[in-house]
Amino acid sequence: MAERQAAQVPSNIVRRSFAIATWLGWKIESNWTDPFLFAVYSVIKPLAGAAIIVVMYSVVASGNFDTPYFAFLYFGNAFYQYVSSVITGVSWSIVDDREHYRTLKYLYVAPIRFQYYLLGRGVARILAGTFAVIITIAGGVLFLHVPLNFAQVDWLLFSVSFVLGIVVLIYMGLVLAGVTLMLAHHSDVVGDAVASAMFLFSGAIFPLSYLPAFIRPIGYALPVTYWLELLRRSIIGSSVESFSSFGSLTNLELLSILLGFTLLFGLFSNAIFRACERRAKEKGLIDQITNY
């Protein structure tokens, strides 16, 4: 009976954990400088990243941006910014709170629900990621003739795929947070390493068919690959087909696969996080400061 009562966390604790962590995360991310500089900082980095690809393309294609591949490349790169924002957004606070602020042990004795605290801490980066994606796409549409016709966008497909993708990324971030809890070394680069690896295998900037055949299955096993494909299909429609990694699959089939991934990660991510957390407690890693 007592165990059941303990397992039922009051919703106000969930709400409070999430809200306070969101506020805290935003302050940490943004109050190191004034709002104007923070806005500039948030814009320059993603725009420069996109501009590298644009210049590379332009050098070879002699400035001809009106091709299906450029649209494929541009949207893939723009939306991929969400992957690292969401994944590292959720998992980074473990490193930040344990090594930098040294408050992780206090969080564990505080009346909060830790998973929701992690999610809240990640919101600031997710918001910054959203800002970066919007700016990148707006820059492409305004200056590079990236095709974006609002009337032709399949908004239903876009919305459903987008939400499913963000949810599955949050679950992946939770798994990474668990893994980060158990690591003493390299915990600060785990999120970036995973996001970088997925950048290659998910066909974000080139079709999967360019990868060697034995590596392609890694891409097919990643939800991000399906997510990016669905987002591209919903925005640029049939022109993506010549570069599609899933030419034979319909939108509904792709959506079903993404939904399957979301459910799978939803089922297991919390359990994996719990298992990692238990192990970290057993090994005394919760308040471990390595200065690594």
Place this chain on the structure above:
Amino acid sequence: MLNLPKVEKRSTGFALFLRTIIGRAYPRVIGQQRERSWIIFDVFFPMVAVIGYVYIYKAIGAPSDYVGFVVLGGAMTSFWMNILWGMSSQLYWEKETGNLSLYIASPAPMMGVLLGMAVGGLVATLIRAVGVILLGSLLFHVTYSIMNFPTLVLIFMLSMVALYGLGMMTSSIFLLLSREAWHLANLAQEPIFLVSGFYFPLKFMPFWVSALASLIPLTLGLDSMRQLIFASGPTLGFLSVNIEAWILAALAVVFIVAAKLLLDYMERLAIREGRITENRR
């Protein structure tokens, strides 16, 4: 009471300066090799970008030399990352972890500490950069046609001296920063990769952007190395190799002198304002 061994050999002057350089370079050269997992990460991250960008070039049917441009640029990113995180931010980290006050309280000259950081960082990063070049060349069958090897070595050395001089200079500036240091270093990645032409010939950037970016020694160093290594390099150079070599030599002198002056100034300022041990998390 601690029973510490008696100091038998006291160094002063140049001998102390030299021992400081060796002492500070030691953990970077020897210590880092003991933690071999870092090599994986230091090679892995540049390689991810290299592979991604190579496939973009392949997808748009770029000439084969462009693949080599990306591999070389990717290897050079290791040096830039080392400058940002291992030089510029280093004194800031030392302040955060409490080592900086020990450095200053010790008889070791701070310029020697900075030089040691630079020498150690350069050697350790060179291993990683060679790893990226070897791996990239093997994966993508890059063909090199080295026209003048001595000049290539000279350009590389000039670039590195100027680059690490820049790192020594900026580490003094970062000393006075707090959380901004992390964000500034983070910001100086993609924008620098863009304006310095890490993944494409610099010639394709607007002239004044390239001219301004030339203040970062890797910009001209990379441009010269491409001209000397690849068959199509000379046709895609920003300036001639000779001019770029002279500019790099001038930058090296300016940055190292500026590093010394700035270090002295910042040290005085930081001590006067009591910010040497300040730790604003």
